[in-house]
Amino acid sequence: MDSATFDNLRLELRRGCLVVAVLAALRTEQYGYTLRKLLAEQGLNVDEGTLYPLLRRLETQGLLLSEWREEAKRNKRFYRLSDAGTEILTHLLAEWRSIDGSLNAILSESDHGHARSLPAGR
Amino acid sequence: MDMLDRYLQAVKFLLPRKQQDDIVRELSENLIARMEDREEELGRPLDEADQAAILREHGHPMLVAGRYRERQHLIGPTFFPLYVFALKMGLGVALLVTTVLAVVTAALHGDPFRRLLEAMLAYPGRGLMVFAWTTVGFALLDFASMQVRFVGDWDPRKLPKVVSEEQQIPRLKTLCELAFVLLSIGWLLLLPRSPSLILGPAAALVEYAPVWRFVYVPMVLLAVATAILHVVDFVRPYRTRSRELTRVAINVASLFLMVFLSQAGDLFFPRVSSALPEAVNVPRVVEIINAGFRIGMAVAAVITAIEIWRGVRRARRWNGAPLTPGSAHARAGRW
Numbered sequence: 412m413d414s415a416t417f418d419n420l421r422l423e424l425r426r427g428c429l430v431v432a433v434l435a436a437l438r439t440e441q442y443g444y445t446l447r448k449l450l451a452e453q454g455l456n457v458d459e460g461t462l463y464p465l466l467r468r469l470e471t472q473g474l475l476l477s478e479w480r481e482e483a484k485r486n487k488r489f490y491r492l493s494d495a496g497t498e499i500l501t502h503l504l505a506e507w508r509s510i511d512g513s514l515n516a517i518l519s520e521s522d523h524g525h526a527r528s529l530p531a532g533r
Numbered sequence: 534m535d536m537l538d539r540y541l542q543a544v545k546f547l548l549p550r551k552q553q554d555d556i557v558r559e560l561s562e563n564l565i566a567r568m569e570d571r572e573e574e575l576g577r578p579l580d581e582a583d584q585a586a587i588l589r590e591h592g593h594p595m596l597v598a599g600r601y602r603e604r605q606h607l608i609g610p611t612f613f614p615l616y617v618f619a620l621k622m623g624l625g626v627a628l629l630v631t632t633v634l635a636v637v638t639a640a641l642h643g644d645p646f647r648r649l650l651e652a653m654l655a656y657p658g659r660g661l662m663v664f665a666w667t668t669v670g671f672a673l674l675d676f677a678s679m680q681v682r683f684v685g686d687w688d689p690r691k692l693p694k695v696v697s698e699e700q701q702i703p704r705l706k707t708l709c710e711l712a713f714v715l716l717s718i719g720w721l722l723l724l725p726r727s728p729s730l731i732l733g734p735a736a737a738l739v740e741y742a743p744v745w746r747f748v749y750v751p752m753v754l755l756a757v758a759t760a761i762l763h764v765v766d767f768v769r770p771y772r773t774r775s776r777e778l779t780r781v782a783i784n785v786a787s788l789f790l791m792v793f794l795s796q797a798g799d800l801f802f803p804r805v806s807s808a809l810p811e812a813v814n815v816p817r818v819v820e821i822i823n824a825g826f827r828i829g830m831a832v833a834a835v836i837t838a839i840e841i842w843r844g845v846r847r848a849r850r851w852n853g854a855p856l857t858p859g860s861a862h863a864r865a866g867r868w
Contacts, residue, residue, distance in 0.1 A: 443559060444566040459567075460592035463560065464600040467552075471603075485566075488559045 429457060431507055433465060434492060434500040437475060442487040466490055474499055536584050537564060540594060547598035556601055564591065607672045609679075616671040622767075623663040629712050631656045637719045640730060696771040704770050711763040718756045725749070732801070732822065738815050739822060740804045744797040748790050755790070758783050774848055781844040784837050791834045799823050 432455055436446060443463050450457055469475045474496035479486050492500065541564075545557045568587060572579055579587075591597065599605065608616050635652030639645035720730060729736040762779060794800065801822050803815045 442562070444563040447563075448570075458592065459563065459590075460597045460600055463563065467556070467601060468603075485562060486558075487562050487566075 428507075429455070429461070429465070430469070431500070431503050433462070433469065434474060434496055434503065437490055437492045437496070438500075440489050440491040442482075442489050446490070469496070536581065536588065537561070537568075540564075540588050540591075543594035544598050547595055548601055549603075552601065560597075564588075604676075604679075606675075607668065608675050611678065612671055612675050616667065619671070620664065620667050623667050624660055625708060627659045627663045628656060629708070629715065631659060632712065633715050633719060636716055637723070640720070640723050640727065700772045702766050702770045702772060704767055707763050707766045707770065711760060711767065714756060714760045714763060718753065718760060721749075721753050721756060735818055735822060738804055739801040739819050742797070742800050742802055744794065744800065748794060751786070751790060755783055755787055772847065777844055777848045781841055781848065784841045784844065788834055788837045788841065791830050791837065795827060795830050795834070800826050 432450060432453075433446070436449055441449060443459075443466060446466075447457060447459060447462055450462075466475065466477075470477055470490070474493055475490045476493045477488050477490045479488050481487075482489075541557050541561055544560065545553050548556055564587070568579055568584065571583060571587060575583070631652045635648045636645075638652075639648040642648070723730055727736075728739075728741065732739060758779075762776065762783070765776065799819070801819055803819050
């Protein structure tokens, strides 16, 4: 397998999922570093160079709200989902479940087809 | 934290100006939090190598700053194929113009090798200008399209008709023909003042017959019409009935001029001049030139007549019937 091709396709696949994961995670307020840690704990490792600009972009699009606040004697920028973000997340999750369902149906159909095409006794 | 400060400074330099301080402040807090976590894991303060490892993992300053920019490309995927096409066309036309200018300059001032070399040396500069302006133009187009999103609003019913393989005109062929016609126009324009371009050294002995005055302007106009037709062929590289008929009309007019010239008697007369060399048999030279022109004219007339016949045949076969969906592509084996 060409690993560069796999890496590119994996990156494309993860890119869309990452936005959904970030919006979902920010139903609870987080700042950049803790959000990254939270995603990593759930098995979604994200580069800081990707995550932090993404937060800014989502905020510009009105999907996140942010504010500077002091925590543990440090000023940090906390992000949380806006009303518009909540609505978009609902639609994105519906879309995600629909894609997941379709993909599972395609996979189970092709598995059945594969089993049917196998010679008897195998 | 000297290394962190240096890192943040490098990132800041490339960030969008309005957001510089805010982004750097946020990055700084996130990186400090990460470094503190790492210190906790290791149970000791971080040394230079530990800090460097964290910053390296965070990303090169240029890459990190670049990701904060809203616009990360000059020409996006929507316009890129069109941009490459325009660039190829522009560079091709620049080469053509350079070559034509070199030939015309050489014809006017002589020393063809030097003129050609000068033109070739000038080409990279012209090419660079074409590249720069095409890129700037498409970058602006891309930017404008992002504002108005006009690419999203299109009507499939307004797409051009399907062109079968038989109707296609190869662009390279058109470009070669255009180059030839442009050279011919340049040559024609130079002929009145430089008869040596058609007669060579014999220009000192003979002069044009008055009949040329009647045919010269129509000849130039026909050549210009042919050049325009080739430009249209290049931009829309497929045959149409109207263009086919225009081509036939140009060829018929050219044939008419040839017939008119062949009926007009001698095309060149001995030059009335006292400086003619005595050793040269001028009447014989004029006779040979006229005979040569008559033969050339006859050959050109036959070729033009064949072209007319082919053009009429193509135009008559034209049915203009729409192709069945996908048939043209299926025939070309592209699907």
